[in-house]
Amino acid sequence: MTNATGLRVGVVGCGYWGSKHIRVLHSLESVATIAVIDPNPDRALQLSRNYPALEAYKNLDEALPHVDAVIIATPPSTHKPLALKAIAAGRHVMVEKPLATNAADAREMIAAAEARGVVLMVGHTFEYHSAVWQLREMVQKRELGDLYYLDTARLNLGLYQNDCNVLFDLAPHDVSILNFVLGATPVSVQCWSSHHAHQLEDVGYLRLHYKDPDITANVHVSWLDPCKVRRVTMVGSQKMVIFNDLESEERIKIHDKGVSQAPQLGEDLTQPPMSYRYGDVVSPHLVMNEPLLVEDEHFADCVLSGMVPLTGGANGLAVVEVLEAAQLSAAQGREVLLEEVRGSKVVLAEPAMAPQATAVLSNGSAPIGDLR
Template sequence: MKELRFGVIGWGYWGPKIARNLDTLPQAMVTTVADNDAQRLAMLAVNQPWIKTATHVEDLFRSDVDAVVIATPVRTHYQLARAALLHNKHVLVEKPLTASIAQAEELIALAQERERVLMVGHTFEYNPAVNELRKLVQSGDLGKIYCFEAERVNLGLFRNDINVIWDLAPHDVSILLYLFGKKPEKIKVQAHAHVQSHIEDVAHLDLEFADGMNAHIHVSWLHPCKIRRVTVIGDARMVVYDDTNPAEMIKIYNKGADVHADPVVSYRYGAITIPHIDWIEPLRLECEDFANSIRIGVQPRAHGGIGLEVVRILAAAQDILKKQERQNAEVPV
């Protein structure tokens, strides 16, 4: 098996985590890291002297790496991924894939033309608990799905380059699309900037589907509690996925409400089931999929097309916010 050589662009918070997981894969290693912060690279050179470092990304692109991981701010994703593909490198880009639909479409076309893997870091698609939830949805055990609700809130981390929608919502939008395998028809958005003007830190997204299912996503940098929760409501069962509770990540509730012959709603209260989850670090599974896709020549689970669909929803939400800002319509109560 050929040894794969990886380069990492961006040695901030996420770059080292991806590198750690890549280095655990068989016949794979990170050989080059690029970052514009010379101090970070100096520390890396002390701790891992076998890794080449560069302050100019062109040095990494011209190196012998087979694939490039881009763990940099969203505004840089398109240019860096495009340059990497033009140098015939396979590419894994952190979420979201790009800052616009047109950029994502161009990268997908370029990857196909160059016969390179283009993957996006939708880590939750590799989360064992999310995959257990997907099995429940796909099997029909939950019955007809009424709604999907996601809450991803905490105090911080505030960003000054993107709003909370582009920062946090990609996680829950990717989970939504992965669970149900269908696209929404309509989207409504409410968002507010409290701490920094013109950078929304609290947002609510409502998505409607052709079959009547709806989804609500709440993201916030301005909340006293850390909540990472997804709830799926079916007419047979309900499920809660709580990412902050490792011991009980998935809870299946045999609960529901029905209207039969008479107009009175009857309620059902049954047992709560907590399935066992065989845990493997999602980022490890993501990196494994990236490496296997390069070796076998197949699309990874979180391929560029999936990233594009997430960007479509984010861009639609952003367009709505811009229209709302221009109209500035207020209805007196």
């Protein structure tokens, strides 16, 4: 169901992130009307100062007759009930990260969307980021030589959340980036987390083991760090790369440097064990379209064309499974196999890396290389 003049999109939850969706939806030609759906009347009031044509509803029930699709940007514990309600009414749904707070809920949402024949997409914004496409291309083309390891850090003082810990708040970004860049999902997870200033865990370290390619990735997330850090590092035998999302320019820097073992020196401990190679640092030009705009435009395109989203329900589930395995690992102090949280090894209708996802995004910005 779509309006003849364009899509009618409702944004459920118009706080920090939902208000950004409202902004980018306004620049999409395919969107005819936009509704603010939030029980807090101040949200609609503030947004209508900049966007006077906004419709406003206190809850999803009131809004459903007036929208074709919804973007859910509410606290994570509300994602499942809101998404199931919208899906049951035949509305297309995009859910902010994390898709759900556990894998069983994510599976239920996927099954409901399939049964109702509507789009279910997850807001893994970094998979719409040209810097992340560049990282993926470098891995695919083996530009770093043998990939040794990956490391991510997403740290700051805050923003503390009420209904999910730092793993479910921040790590979805890193797990989604790693899965996307490596074109795989991990086979096992180790996690250490702790809580200090809050009853929920505010610091977490994850180690993800991938099998194909055979590689380990470390993820550090924290709401309790003096410095804001948003960094992905990839270290290879030939080159090393840093993606620093806090840089306004030169977000990716490729360091042509490395190490190799020094010739055998026997028992001579006076010589260094490694020799070091230092070369140029290159920052490739990136076409920077705002990732959220690319993502929302892609959602609208999928609704209108029936195209399978780049980040569909299975992609969201793959990330939630890793987070669930991480929680279990932290609680039990052991490595957890993804198979354990997959239980009966549910066969997904859409693979985590959907082959249909080679679709070009409609703003002309195609993900670099063979996306999926």
